[in-house]
Amino acid sequence: MDRVLLLRSMMLIRAFEAALLRNPGHGFQLLSSGEEAVAVGLCAALTADDQLLTSGRSIGPALARGLDPGRVLAELLGKSAGPCQGKGGRGHIAEPSAGFFGAHAVVGGNLTIAAGVALALQSLGSKAIVACLFGDGACGGGALHETLNIAALWKLPLVLVCDNNRYSVSTPRAAALAPEYLSDIAKPFGVPGQTVDGMDVMAVLEAARGFVELARSGGGPSFLECVSFRFSSHSTATRDTRTPAELDAARSHCPIELMAGRLAAEGLLAPDVRAELEHDVAEAVSAAASFAEASPFPDPSEALSDVA
Amino acid sequence: MEKEQVIYQLVVPGPIEDVEELRVLEWHGDVNQEFLVDELIVELETHKAIVEVRAGQRGFLRQVLGEAGSWEKIGKPLALLSDASDEAIPASLDGVAPLLAAFEVM
Amino acid sequence: MSREPQTRVVKLFFREAIARALREEMARDERIVILGQDVGSFGGSYKEFLGLYKQFGAARVRDTPVAEASMVGVGAGAAAAGLRPIVSITYMDFLMLGLDPLVNYAAKARYKTGGQLRVPLIVKTTAGAKGQGVAHSQCLEAWLMSVPGLKVVAPSTPADAYGLMKSALRESGPVVYVDHKRLFPMAGEMPEDEQITPFGLAKYLRRGADVTIATYSHMTQVALAAAEALAAEGVSCEIIDLRSLAPLDLATVCDSAGRTGALLTLEEGQIVCGVGAEIAFRVREKLGGAVRIDRVGALAAPVSSNPVLEAACVPDSARVARAIRGLLAA
Numbered sequence: 001m002d003r004v005l006l007l008r009s010m011m012l013i014r015a016f017e018a019a020l021l022r023n024p025g026h027g028f029q030l031l032s033s034g035e036e037a038v039a040v041g042l043c044a045a046l047t048a049d050d051q052l053l054t055s056g057r058s059i060g061p062a063l064a065r066g067l068d069p070g071r072v073l074a075e076l077l078g079k080s081a082g083p084c085q086g087k088g089g090r091g092h093i094a095e096p097s098a099g100f101f102g103a104h105a106v107v108g109g110n111l112t113i114a115a116g117v118a119l120a121l122q123s124l125g126s127k128a129i130v131a132c133l134f135g136d137g138a139c140g141g142g143a144l145h146e147t148l149n150i151a152a153l154w155k156l157p158l159v160l161v162c163d164n165n166r167y168s169v170s171t172p173r174a175a176a177l178a179p180e181y182l183s184d185i186a187k188p189f190g191v192p193g194q195t196v197d198g199m200d201v202m203a204v205l206e207a208a209r210g211f212v213e214l215a216r217s218g219g220g221p222s223f224l225e226c227v228s229f230r231f232s233s234h235s236t237a238t239r240d241t242r243t244p245a246e247l248d249a250a251r252s253h254c255p256i257e258l259m260a261g262r263l264a265a266e267g268l269l270a271p272d273v274r275a276e277l278e279h280d281v282a283e284a285v286s287a288a289a290s291f292a293e294a295s296p297f298p299d300p301s302e303a304l305s306d307v308a
Numbered sequence: 309m310e311k312e313q314v315i316y317q318l319v320v321p322g323p324i325e326d327v328e329e330l331r332v333l334e335w336h337g338d339v340n341q342e343f344l345v346d347e348l349i350v351e352l353e354t355h356k357a358i359v360e361v362r363a364g365q366r367g368f369l370r371q372v373l374g375e376a377g378s379w380e381k382i383g384k385p386l387a388l389l390s391d392a393s394d395e396a397i398p399a400s401l402d403g404v405a406p407l408l409a410a411f412e413v414m
Numbered sequence: 415m416s417r418e419p420q421t422r423v424v425k426l427f428f429r430e431a432i433a434r435a436l437r438e439e440m441a442r443d444e445r446i447v448i449l450g451q452d453v454g455s456f457g458g459s460y461k462e463f464l465g466l467y468k469q470f471g472a473a474r475v476r477d478t479p480v481a482e483a484s485m486v487g488v489g490a491g492a493a494a495a496g497l498r499p500i501v502s503i504t505y506m507d508f509l510m511l512g513l514d515p516l517v518n519y520a521a522k523a524r525y526k527t528g529g530q531l532r533v534p535l536i537v538k539t540t541a542g543a544k545g546q547g548v549a550h551s552q553c554l555e556a557w558l559m560s561v562p563g564l565k566v567v568a569p570s571t572p573a574d575a576y577g578l579m580k581s582a583l584r585e586s587g588p589v590v591y592v593d594h595k596r597l598f599p600m601a602g603e604m605p606e607d608e609q610i611t612p613f614g615l616a617k618y619l620r621r622g623a624d625v626t627i628a629t630y631s632h633m634t635q636v637a638l639a640a641a642e643a644l645a646a647e648g649v650s651c652e653i654i655d656l657r658s659l660a661p662l663d664l665a666t667v668c669d670s671a672g673r674t675g676a677l678l679t680l681e682e683g684q685i686v687c688g689v690g691a692e693i694a695f696r697v698r699e700k701l702g703g704a705v706r707i708d709r710v711g712a713l714a715a716p717v718s719s720n721p722v723l724e725a726a727c728v729p730d731s732a733r734v735a736r737a738i739r740g741l742l743a744a
Contacts, residue, residue: 051495085528094527101495102527106518112484113519116491116499123447123473124496146484153479306529308563308587326599331427355427355599356461379425379601 004268004277006044006201007259010036012281013060014256016069019285020059021236026077029090032060034199034231037255038163039064041204041226042131045212048099049128051121053114055135056091056105057163065100067093069284070291081295085302101130107168108138111147111160118156118221129157129215131208137168139182148221152189155220159211160186162223163198165230170241186223198226199255202262229253314391315370315398316407318349321361322382324413327354329381332374340393342368349409350386357413361386364408368393422606428598429462431572432538435579436463436500438608440470443498446583448475449485450502450538459504460540460598486512486537490520490588493535498583505550506541506592520588521563535588538579541568542632542682543728544595547719553631553683553712558590559660559692565613566660568592570634572602574657577611585613594632594682614661618670622652625738626670628693629680630656637680639731644738651738659689667693668700676706676741682728685711708741710734 013036020026032039039060046052046065054061062072067083075082076090083095094102101117104110114132121128138144139162151158162182166173179185183193192214196203204226211222229250233240240247263269320330333351343349343363352359367389374386388397389407398404426434440446448463454477457464467475478485482503489501503509509516520533543551558566567582567589569575575593582589619634620641627637634655641651652670656663671677677697679690690709697705713727 083528084526084530087528088526092526094530096494096527096530102531104519106514109487109514109518112487112515113491113494115484116488116493117495118491119488120492120495120497123492124445143484143487146479146481147487149479150481150484150488154476306525308524308565326596328599329601331601355429355601 003202003259003263004273006040006205007256007263007269008277008281009040009064010201010256010259011277012069012284013039013063015281015285016063016073016288017059019289020073020076021232028235028237029076030057030059030235031232032057032230034250034255035163035165035228036060037201037204037259038161038198038226038228039133041201042133042161042208044205045208046099046131047128049126050099050212051096051101051117051128051130052099052133053101053110053117053130054103054133055107055110055138056103057135058091058093058103061133062093062100062103065098067095067098067100069288073288073292074295077292078297079292079295080298081291086298087302087306108134108141108143110134111138111143115147115151115156115158118151118158119154122154122157127216129159129212131159131161131212133161133163135168136162136164136166136173136177136182138162139177139185144185148186148189148191148223151221152191155218157215158221159208159215160221160223161208162225163228164225165228167230167234169234169238181225183223183225191221191223193223193225195225195227198228199253199258201255201259314395315404316367316389317385317401317404318361318387318389318407318409320352320380320382320384320386321359321409321411324354324359324382327382329379330354330359332376332378332380332386333358334376335372337369339369339372342366342393343389354413359411359413361409361411364410367391367407370395371397423603424606425601425603426572426576428572428575428593428600428602429458429460429464431576431602431604432462432579432593433464433466435576435583436466437469439580439583440466440474443583445496445498446474447492447497447499448502449478449489449499451478451480451504453477453502458502463502482508482511483514487515487519489535489537490515490523490533493520493533493588494523494531498534500536500538500583503537503539506539506554507549507552509537509539509554512537516564516588516590517561521561524587525563532586533588534586536582536591537588538591538593540595541592542594542596543717543724545719545721545724548716551717551724553681555592555659556681556683556688556692559689563587564660565589565658566592567613567658568594568631569657570597570631570655572600573604573609574611576604577609578613578657580608580610581613592631596632596635611657613658614663616657616663616666617655618652619655620651620653622650622674624650624674625652625676625678625742626667626674627651627653627678627680627734628656628667629653630659630689631682633680633682633729636729636731636734640734640738643731643735649738649742662693662696664696664700668697671697671705672701675704678734678738678741679707679709680729680734681711683711684714685709686714706741706744708737710737
């Protein structure tokens with residue numbers, strides 16, 4: 001695993017979202033700045049045939065999974081060149097042929113779907129596994145518990161990954177969820193669980209790799225909790241309820257700086273290489289913007305196509 | 309003095325809740341076999357249950373009117389039985405008395 | 415000249431008609447799996463899955479926990495990823511627990527992915543009042559008819575239970591297949607040869623000249639009984655079994671109502687925003703004001719397990735006959 005590529009992937013997500021945020025015309029978006037290490041670490045543990053399902057906060061995971069940034073942006077903006085022809089839009093990006101089965105913007109709504117995808121892969125004799133990424137907000141609902149139960153019973157090749165960014169919109173995790181560690185929720189089902197530092201891409205990757213291997217070898221499901229910090233508010237249209245001090249504290253745990261510092265200390269990231277990466281992702285984001293902006297909106301008649 | 313009735317007809321028993329029509333599942337004996345009281349004569353099938361029909365009096369199975377697989381409504385004749393194995397079979401079922409029988413929906 | 419070949423028929427219980435369709439299709443298409451409570455060795459709450467577990471094994475006929483929400487979700491996900499699941503929801507009332515994955519995912523996945531995914535999911539469920547009370551008696555088909563991307567069918571005979579299930583198992587999108595508790599005691603004939611009932615095609619159950627009754631599922635029996643009673647009074651009823659609610663065979667309903675000049679819609683569920691309301695509007699749209707229309711359904715009340723109150727709530731043939739007399743007198 002080229003750790004510089006992991007860094008680049010996180011930098012791309014950050015730059016992509018920063019550009020999205022700079023343009024108010026891009027409207028409501030669910031950003032994941034601060035949470036890049038969770039998406040990138042998880043995706044680095046998957047092979048091309050595996051499938052990833054996510055919550056609506058899906059920009060980071062889609063890019064980390066290798067989807068083309070221009071097409072992702074086109075989808076977010078509702079343009080025809082998006083993988084869903086602009087119909088899914090933010091919250092519902094999908095490209096199953098690229099191993100990104102898709103986002104689903106109902107909180108917890110993709111958990112049982114992911115178990116179904118895992119059942120299909122298992123039944124069809126595939127070696128591929130399924131990872132499902134969801135927020136701490138999905139841990140209070142029944143879907144997670146039902147999914148853990150059936151995945152444990154049927155030994156489904158399913159890795160459940162909770163990106164615990166500590167808030168459901170404005171509600172702190174402690175006010176909404178009783179368990180001390182969210183990975184403890186898996187325990188009664190006999191499903192192995194682990195809580196890792198979600199700001200450390202290598203910690204996420206290492207834990208995810210173990211669980212992916214477990215699923216691939218027929219060992220069944222697992223639950224990985226990655227504790228992260230969301231650097232901006234719930235969405236571009238939601239005010240942040242955290243104090244400036246809290247936000248500063250959160251941002252001091254930057255997953256990109258953590259990884260860059262580590263690589264630099266090991267002599268793997270000279271200042272000019274870092275600058276080159278910055279330039280590189282800026283180019284990619286700029287190319288994505290040009291591509292997406294050049295794509296047309298769908299014809300209104302598309303409202304009735306692919307319905308049934 | 310000769311007994312008046314020696315031939316009996318076994319009919320589809322009832323009433324059974326929700327059931328009008330049943331399917332004959334299996335006869336538990338051949339023609340001319342003797343059935344003692346409480347012995348299983350035939351099993352019938354409803355949409356959700358098996359109905360066991362047992363002899364309420366001793367008798368010889370003389371003629372099967374509803375073969376396995378046939379559909380019969382409640383009250384319709386399923387078979388003729390008689391006290392003696394050589395009793396003549398009547399041409400018509402008119403006036404043929406019902407066989408005492410017990411049934412249980414399983 | 416050669417003689418027409420005789421069509422051989424078989425007679426099956428309603429449950430056996432469902433099992434027959436599943437057995438034939440499961441043998442033909444190994445992607446079909448059954449998920450649900452008590453569907454395995456128990457054979458289903460109405461024995462409608464009897465024999466399938468033995469024939470196809472535990473991997474394809476799966477007993478599930480009592481967890482309708484996740485089972486519909488698992489079915490939807492598995493369908494999107496290449497299986498053809500049929501999820502059994504024992505009581506239609508409990509389908510409410512599974513409406514999120516059914517409506518938000520299964521019905522929309524094709525659209526929202528721009529055609530990248532298809533969700534050939536069947537939810538098979540049993541509706542209707544039969545002494546089981548307020549949360550085990552409801553007919554909720556009308557709710558589902560308004561969901562874009564969802565098909566809804568409701569057989570009234572063993573032949574259509576078989577034929578519609580065969581069609582459902584060959585659909586490319588999600589289908590809700592609604593049977594009824596009071597239909598299970600039925601037995602009926604169908605061709606021995608494979609037969610498919612297409613979606614969107616209604617059927618005449620009785621021809622008549624004075625009034626059209628458009629109905630489906632168990633209410634076809636109620637309509638037939640009402641028609642018998644009215645025939646004695648010299649009123650001739652035409653009865654249409656809709657069979658498929660989405661898509662709806664409006665052409666057949668309009669054809670009949672246009673001839674008789676009077677239309678009664680009959681459903682066991684609620685009439686507010688009901689199946690009949692939709693049909694009435696669409697018939698009026700097509701035929702204008704020439705057709706007199708009325709609708710009959712349950713009273714605007716829960717369906718009690720109390721036998722007196724249940725009977726008072728759901729339509730019976732007397733209520734249907736009364737409505738028709740009123741319609742024709744208007």
